[in-house]
Amino acid sequence: LFQPGLQSQVPALTVAMATRVSKLRSRLHRLFSKVGVPDPGASAKYLLAHCIGQRTLTREHSRLELTAQQLSKLTGLCNRRLQREPLQYILGEWYFRDVSLVMRAPVFIPRPETEKLVDLAKQCWSAVGASSSHPHSLSRPRLFSEVCTGSGAVSVCLLRDLPQAHCLAIELLPEACHLTWENCHRNGVSNRLHLINASLATPGLLGRAPPLSLIVANPPYVPELDMRQLQPEETFESPVALRGGGIGGLGVIVQLMDFADARLATGGRLHRLFSKVGVPDPGASAKYLLAHCIGQRTLTREHSRLELTAQQLSKLTGLCNRRLQREPLQYILGEWDFRDVSLVMRAPVFIPRPETEKLVDLAKQCWWLAFEMDSSHGQLLRDRFQNRGSLRLDRIESDFADLRRYANVMQHQPFKPSTPVRTGAKQRVLKRTNTYSPSEFVARIRAAENAAT
Known part of the structure; x- marks a missing residue:
């Protein structure tokens, strides 16, 4: 179908007779x-789908025959791909998650791994929501900022998934600003987008804007020396979107850290601080320390309007320093809620873990089975577990289910068997016409088990 040209030149395409999609x-x-060309299968699939007006190819499309006009269009698209122009620029649009985005050179193309940034941003948004102590969190919509917006992929996804949020997008490249606005308008979220064409180094950036609940960014970080080793597809993107500047390509990232320190709300700053040093569950640490400083058990939206006094800020500083040293949150607060019970906590006493709550539930079941029943039931329980050595959590629940099936012990009512009772590999059907007391029924079960043994 296609005949490549000389090896020293970019291969040219000439149309021959075959026109079926599968052969093409x-x-x-x-x-x-x-x-x-990287990922040649994807390039072939998406270019063919684009020529027949589809998003992708399916088995139903494989039998289609391309017209002369479609073949001519395909020839031009393939020549561009052979010159290593990115597939996203050739098609003019691309799907990021399930969002359709317009794509044009030289705007940075969102990578597949950027989707993880959206998930992480949504988690952080939820975590710092109750931690913000600035009054804007209630009196006006919560605000986040995307720095180095590019095509606006992250902003569009977050604005779509967070209907109460507003985005303050900051982008240096004018072409990217136009594309961000176009993509937000295309997906119906432009009414909550505030776009600024500037760099982080711009003096007085954001002026008197309210604090931000979250800052999300995929900043450029490529060192100057590595700019000479880019893949051919990456050379079509603007150097502004790739070159980090500064020592080791960290110039923009350093500016971003300073910007975050100045613009994040209190809860957001604490969350970022704890995240930076690797404190587990930074959102919970920020929330509970702030709540402790204002004398509350936890934070609610009503507490977000409060302003901390100088004394409370001093206390918060001390608590945060202890948390930054990785002292457990329970020891810092001096108390902790386990189920619905408030416990005093002091070092070095062992801190109950969340999974310990399951042990309480199992112990309560053991209490019912071993003590609230008559002696025959208690003996049955002991007989079933005497050879185990210990009660294993991964097996005890199934054993409890067997016990409840043998005798209706939880309600402590007479039991009338209506189904066969399983005894190891055998089954014995007890008399269905009689009603037994729990003691009598357990005795019969034990006799059946002994017989099976």
């Missing part, structure tokens, strides 16, 4: 592989 796809795959 396989031959394009071989052509792209031969000249070193």
Whole structure:
């Protein structure tokens, strides 16, 4: 179908007779592989789908025959891909998560791993929501900022998934600003977007804007020396979106850290501080320390309007320093709620873990089975577990289910068997016409088990 040109030149495409999608796809795959195009199968699939007006190819499309006009269009698209132009620029749009984005050179193309940034941002948004002590969190919509916005992929996804949020997008490249606005308008979230064409180094950036609940960014970080070793596809993107500047490419990242310290609300600053040093569950640490300083058990939206006094801020500083040294939150607060019980906590006493709550539930079941029943039931329980050595949590629940099936001990009512009772590998059907007391029924079960043994 296609004949590559001289090896020293970019291969040219000439249309021959074959026009079926399935054959075109396989031959394009071989052509792209031969000249070193990354992921040649995806390039062949999406270019063919674009020519027939589809988002992707399915088995139903494989039998289609391309028209002369479609073949001419495909030739031009393939020549661009053979020159290593990114597939996203050729198609003019790309899907990020389940959001359709317009894509144009030289705006930075969102990578697949950037989707994790959206998930992380949503988790942080929820975690710092109750930790913010600034009054804007109630009196006006909560505000987050995306720095180095690019195509606006992250902003669009967050604004779509967080309907109460507003975004303050900061982008240096004018082409990226236009594309961000277009993508937000395309997905119906432009009414909550505030776009600024500036760099983080701009004096007085944001002026008297309210504090931010969250800052999300995928900043440029490529060192100057590595800019000479970019992949051919990356050379189509603006150097502004790639070059980090400064020592080791960290110039923009350093500016971002200073910007975060100045603009994040109190809860957001604490969350970022704890995250930076690796404190587990930084959102919970920020929330409970702030609540402790204002004399509350936890934070609610009503507490977000409060302003901390100088004494409370001094106390918060001391508590945060202890947490930064990785002292457990329970020891710092001096108390902790276990289930619905308030416990005093002091070092070095062992701190009850959340999974210990399951032990309480199992112990309560043991109490019912071993003591609230008559002696025969208690003996049955002991007989069933005497050879175990200990009660294993992963097996005890199934054993309790067996006991409840043998005798209706939880309600302590007479039991009338209606189904066969399983005894190891055998089954014995007890008399269905009689009603037994729990003691009598357990005795019969034990006799059946002994017989099976």
